[in-house]
Amino acid sequence: MECRVLSIQSHVVRGYVGNKSASFPLQVLGFEVDSINSVQFSNHTGYSHWKGQVLTADELHVLYEGIKLNNVNHYDYVLTGYTRDTSFLEMVVDIVQELKRANPNLVYVCDPVLGDHGSMYVPQNLHPVYKNKVVPVADIITPNQFEAELLTGKNISTEKDAVEVMDLLHKMGPDTVVITSSDLPPRLGDRFLVSFGSKRILMPDGTRTTQRIRIEVPKVDAVFVGTGDLFAAMLLAWTHHYPTDLKVQHILNQCVRNMAGPGRRPSPAQLELRMVQSKADIEDPTIVMEATVI
Ligand SMILES: Nc1ncnc2c1ncn2[C@@H]1O[C@H](COP(=O)(O)OP(=O)(O)O)[C@@H](O)[C@H]1O
Numbered sequence: 001m002e003c004r005v006l007s008i009q010s011h012v013v014r015g016y017v018g019n020k021s022a023s024f025p026l027q028v029l030g031f032e033v034d035s036i037n038s039v040q041f042s043n044h045t046g047y048s049h050w051k052g053q054v055l056t057a058d059e060l061h062v063l064y065e066g067i068k069l070n071n072v073n074h075y076d077y078v079l080t081g082y083t084r085d086t087s088f089l090e091m092v093v094d095i096v097q098e099l100k101r102a103n104p105n106l107v108y109v110c111d112p113v114l115g116d117h118g119s120m121y122v123p124q125n126l127h128p129v130y131k132n133k134v135v136p137v138a139d140i141i142t143p144n145q146f147e148a149e150l151l152t153g154k155n156i157s158t159e160k161d162a163v164e165v166m167d168l169l170h171k172m173g174p175d176t177v178v179i180t181s182s183d184l185p186p187r188l189g190d191r192f193l194v195s196f197g198s199k200r201i202l203m204p205d206g207t208r209t210t211q212r213i214r215i216e217v218p219k220v221d222a223v224f225v226g227t228g229d230l231f232a233a234m235l236l237a238w239t240h241h242y243p244t245d246l247k248v249q250h251i252l253n254q255c256v257r258n259m260a261g262p263g264r265r266p267s268p269a270q271l272e273l274r275m276v277q278s279k280a281d282i283e284d285p286t287i288v289m290e291a292t293v294i
């Protein structure tokens with residue numbers, strides 16, 4: 001059955017971030033993707049120069065009105081990423097709420113793109129909008145460590161802090177929280193990257209429980225831009241196909257395969273990413289990734 005995603009993210013002429021990073025992998029996995037470009041830039045903002053246009057809230061509204069007038073505003077998912085304008089982001093929230101009223105099963109996947117490694121790469125005034133308006137209507141969020149800390153006001157220096165931050169994020173609204181990367185020390189050695197996932201689940205007896213995992217993946221020795229966008233898209237895809245299982249190996253495989261640019265392809269060994277429930281499940285000696293229930 002058709003599954004339609006409204007993806008509101010950046011477009012770049014050169015390179016792969018935002019919709020350029022998310023749309024094609026989603027289409028390959030069978031999703032219909034309707035994309036709105038929050039900005040159209042020459043390239044991502046990590047280059048020395050970047051030029052382009054930012055879509056305003058009014059322009060977003062016009063596009064949405066067109067979709068609505070044709071009565072094709074029926075979505076299964078909304079996916080959002082990079083935006084630069086507060087009123088645009090507020091309009092996104094209005095659209096998500098209207099689409100959720102039309103389809104109460106709609107899932108909103110939000111990558112709260114604010115910055116990384118201690119510095120913001122969008123205007124500061126987006127922070128309160130994400131915190132007070134966007135995160136409360138999101139079902140799945142994918143902050144990196146810096147974004148999770150900004151949204152909760154709590155630093156992450158230990159695994160316990162990470163769990164507390166994910167609990168705080170659950171309290172703000174979303175049932176699924178993934179901290180996509182952190183600078184916590186990996187157990188498998190310093191060439192690994194530590195991430196966390198947490199999911200609030202309604203049990204058949206009506207009680208709620210929270211499942212949490214810690215994930216360690218091999219770090220590719222390069223800096224990638226657009227990985228967060230791809231990660232959020234693949235989390236959407238694989239949680240759709242396997243609603244009770246994060247199927248982390250697919251997400252991570254896709255990330256590494258897609259983001260390795262020319263001249264920095266990961267080795268075949270690095271592509272051997274497998275999901276394991278615990279250390280005890282490791283049977284295959286080529287496994288280079290570990291996910292532990294915490
Ligand atoms: N250097 C890297 N080596 C291996 N995987 C990476 C690397 N950088 C990013 N990834 C993958 O991409 C995902 C998202 O990256 P991250 O940097 O956390 O996103 P963001 O761009 O939102 O900060 C990570 O969970 C990881 O799977």
Ligand SMILES: Cc1ncc(COP(=O)(O)O)c(CN)c1O
Nearest residue numbers: 010044045082225226227228229
């Ligand atoms: C235009 C644009 N879109 C999206 C992103 C987000 O990239 P990432 O997935 O690495 O967070 C960036 C990063 N600065 C960007 O400049």
